[in-house]
Amino acid sequence: MLKRITVRGSIAGTRRDLAGAIASAAEGKVRATTTTGPLSCVNDVLERLEAGRVINA
Template identity: 70%
Template structure:
């Protein structure tokens, strides 16, 4: 979850879901509302591509090693 901007008030967060689903919350104060609107339009137009690599489940330990060492870019999907 990425939070952009500084709205007034608090941001209530369901801690139970955040912990169990391992959700990462990051904040960003870079850019304006117009920048945000342009970024969302960019994503809606399909111009944002997720980096997902598929690796066999048998490589789970190597994937975890790579994750800990910061060698994973994007996400890794483990396949049976």
């Protein structure tokens, strides 16, 4: 299985910062925890994000 990710830009930092962040991810130093749910729950998720109630595992 091929897994390809394309980064088109960054709203924060320089190109060098972005290259460093991508290098850290490629080295396995970045871990993302995700949860999926129905689109009907999007407003609840945004409210929890705004209130700082999203748990980082």
